[in-house]
Amino acid sequence: MKPNRTVTPYLFLVPAMAVFGFAVLFPVIMTFAYSFTEWNGYGAMVFVGIDNYVKAAQDVLFRDSFVHVLIYIAITIVLEVVVGLVLAGLVSVRRRGSLWFRVAIFTPVMLPMVVVAVLWAFVYNNDFGLLNAALQTLGLEDLQRVWLGDTSTALIAVSVVSGWVYAGFYMTIFYAAFNQVPTEVIEAARLDGAGEWQLFRRIKVPMIRNAITVALLLCITGGFQGFDLFYVMTNGGPYGATEIPTTYLVKSVFTFQNVGYGSAMAVVLTVVVVGLGLIFTRVNREKPEEVRS
Amino acid sequence: MSIDASNKQFDSARTHTAKHHAGRRTPLRIADVLFTAALIVIAVVFFFPMLWMVFSSFKTNSAIFATPFALPTEIDFGRWVEAFEVGHIGQYALNSVIVTGASVLAILLLGAAAAFSFSRYRFRGRNLFMGLLALGLLLPLQSYFIAQSTMFTQLAITDTRWALIIPYTAMGLPLAVYLLKVYLDAVPDELFEAARIDGASDLRIFGSIALPLLRPGLATVAIFSALSSWNEFLLALLYIQDDALKTIPTGLLAFSSRYVTDYGLLFSALSIVTLPMIVIYIVFNKQIVEGITAGSVK
Numbered sequence: 001m002k003p004n005r006t007v008t009p010y011l012f013l014v015p016a017m018a019v020f021g022f023a024v025l026f027p028v029i030m031t032f033a034y035s036f037t038e039w040n041g042y043g044a045m046v047f048v049g050i051d052n053y054v055k056a057a058q059d060v061l062f063r064d065s066f067v068h069v070l071i072y073i074a075i076t077i078v079l080e081v082v083v084g085l086v087l088a089g090l091v092s093v094r095r096r097g098s099l100w101f102r103v104a105i106f107t108p109v110m111l112p113m114v115v116v117a118v119l120w121a122f123v124y125n126n127d128f129g130l131l132n133a134a135l136q137t138l139g140l141e142d143l144q145r146v147w148l149g150d151t152s153t154a155l156i157a158v159s160v161v162s163g164w165v166y167a168g169f170y171m172t173i174f175y176a177a178f179n180q181v182p183t184e185v186i187e188a189a190r191l192d193g194a195g196e197w198q199l200f201r202r203i204k205v206p207m208i209r210n211a212i213t214v215a216l217l218l219c220i221t222g223g224f225q226g227f228d229l230f231y232v233m234t235n236g237g238p239y240g241a242t243e244i245p246t247t248y249l250v251k252s253v254f255t256f257q258n259v260g261y262g263s264a265m266a267v268v269l270t271v272v273v274v275g276l277g278l279i280f281t282r283v284n285r286e287k288p289e290e291v292r293s
Numbered sequence: 294m295s296i297d298a299s300n301k302q303f304d305s306a307r308t309h310t311a312k313h314h315a316g317r318r319t320p321l322r323i324a325d326v327l328f329t330a331a332l333i334v335i336a337v338v339f340f341f342p343m344l345w346m347v348f349s350s351f352k353t354n355s356a357i358f359a360t361p362f363a364l365p366t367e368i369d370f371g372r373w374v375e376a377f378e379v380g381h382i383g384q385y386a387l388n389s390v391i392v393t394g395a396s397v398l399a400i401l402l403l404g405a406a407a408a409f410s411f412s413r414y415r416f417r418g419r420n421l422f423m424g425l426l427a428l429g430l431l432l433p434l435q436s437y438f439i440a441q442s443t444m445f446t447q448l449a450i451t452d453t454r455w456a457l458i459i460p461y462t463a464m465g466l467p468l469a470v471y472l473l474k475v476y477l478d479a480v481p482d483e484l485f486e487a488a489r490i491d492g493a494s495d496l497r498i499f500g501s502i503a504l505p506l507l508r509p510g511l512a513t514v515a516i517f518s519a520l521s522s523w524n525e526f527l528l529a530l531l532y533i534q535d536d537a538l539k540t541i542p543t544g545l546l547a548f549s550s551r552y553v554t555d556y557g558l559l560f561s562a563l564s565i566v567t568l569p570m571i572v573i574y575i576v577f578n579k580q581i582v583e584g585i586t587a588g589s590v591k
Binding site: 001002003004006008009010012013015016017019020021022023024025026027028029030031033034041087090091093094098099100101103104105106107108109110111112113114115118119120122123127128129130133134137164167168169172173176221224225227228231232245246249250253254259262263266267269270273274277278 | 358
């Protein structure tokens with residue numbers, strides 16, 4: 001369509017681009033610029049070249065925060081994507097009357113993460129928490145723990161909460177994808193004598209490969225950006241056992257006023273997340289041909 | 294296909310053949326029951342923490358400690374009222390409604406206008422602007438929140454509602470524009486040309502033709518934008534120190550550190566925040582699932 005005036009298309013675009021440029025694009029550039037400086041946020045800004053990046057490469061705490069987030073991502077891939085896939089498989093065996101089940105499993109996705117975090121801090125509470133109480137009822141007192149205060153269990157405990165929330169989310173994505181699988185394909189396999197497990201393993205899962213790739217992308221890039229649960233439940237503790245990049249850089253910038261160093265870490269994290277996103281987009285673009293062949 | 298047949302196969306055998314189809318009625322009923330039972334067990338395990346939360350909100354501290362699994366002896370909403378009034382939960386909820394409402398409105402209006410421009414016009418710089426917005430789909434919050442916070446401090450926007458409305462709008466726009474453009478691209482050009490021949494201005498065409506056509510898309514965008522604004526935590530934590538302006542996530546955190554040992558009251562606050570979300574979800578379940586999946590599969 002031809003605009004009445006050449007300027008018209010821009011007039012429609014300006015408000016959105018102005019807000020986006022002001023609150024996202026400009027700060028992205030400035031964060032990148034800060035990463036080459038030493039600055040406490042209000043005093044004099046000193047240009048230090050790539051010193052912050054060198055420091056980040058040598059910072060054990062920063063490296064550990066990546067190790068922690070990788071462990072977290074590995075656990076959540078199992079607890080969110082794999083469990084979600086299995087739940088979706090279960091539900092898709094018989095679709096009738098499964099709404100109540102999907103509602104029950106999906107509900108946590110609706111809640112603010114802070115609510116989830118406070119609730120689960122109670123579940124893990126060592127005085128009256130649900131988990132220790134359940135172990136006691138089952139006669140398994142030996143397994144009782146200060147779940148969030150023990151360096152060997154804190155990271156896993158937080159990851160489990162993430163699984164509790166997002167398993168239902170991925171189940172929903174996969175359930176929708178399963179419903180797209182043509183019924184003829186399933187009926188044909190069934191006539192050939194395939195059981196439900198074989199149907200799931202050999203037909204349904206391969207046919208929703210794209211959805212699984214997208215889910216993995218979401219789980220991994222989302223994992224790198226994790227913050228809410230960790231901040232509320234442990235804030236990096238005990239003894240840094242659950243320190244992840246974002247809790248660490250928030251501390252560096254807002255507690256210790258190392259704006260320059262924090263920005264450098266933020267840039268590193270951004271490169272990882274955007275890089276993974278670009279790789280996955282490319283892989284997913286190639287996928288359709290592979291499936292056909 | 295009978296549902297019963299599929300369950301039996303799911304439960305046990307891998308080598309079922311067609312001849313097994315005869316005479317399996319009775320054993321399959323049992324498999325059916327077992328299957329349903331398994332689903333119920335899974336659902337209860339998932340739902341239990343929330344039930345426990347609501348039960349505990351009706352208990353005293355000593356009852357929470359002594360009998361964590363017991364049902365409450367009486368249902369008394371007194372603590373809920375107390376949390377709502379004394380604990381400022383009502384105020385936090387109001388703030389969340391204002392911030393979320395303003396952000397969603399802005400996202401819908403600005404997003405629809407930008408999508409209209411990208412979809413219906415060819416102009417210089419179009420690809421550049423679309424590319425910049427597409428970048429917004431990939432950029433994590435961490436790539437800009439540090440500079441954003443120093444900027445907001447310098448402009449004295451922090452500790453006002455704008456400190457949340459502006460970034461929430463900016464964060465929601467890329468996906469909104471992308472999705473709405475897909476909707477508009479599917480509309481045949483003749484429709485717009487016809488209006489143009491009838492003498493309608495660009496603004497008129499946008500308002501009376503594009504916007505009504507976009508209604509289903511706008512609903513989807515509204516749902517996922519509303520949920521992400523409602524639940525956003527990191528920026529709210531950094532930009533709002535004034536308790537009177539806090540939204541539900543940060544407000545609840547402040548609440549939990551203020552009443553750190555009054556567990557009944559804390560559980561009441563959690564329940565107040567949770568239950569409306571569950572009700573909203575059950576009522577709009579279909580639209581919400583669509584909105585959230587569309588919002589994530591970008």
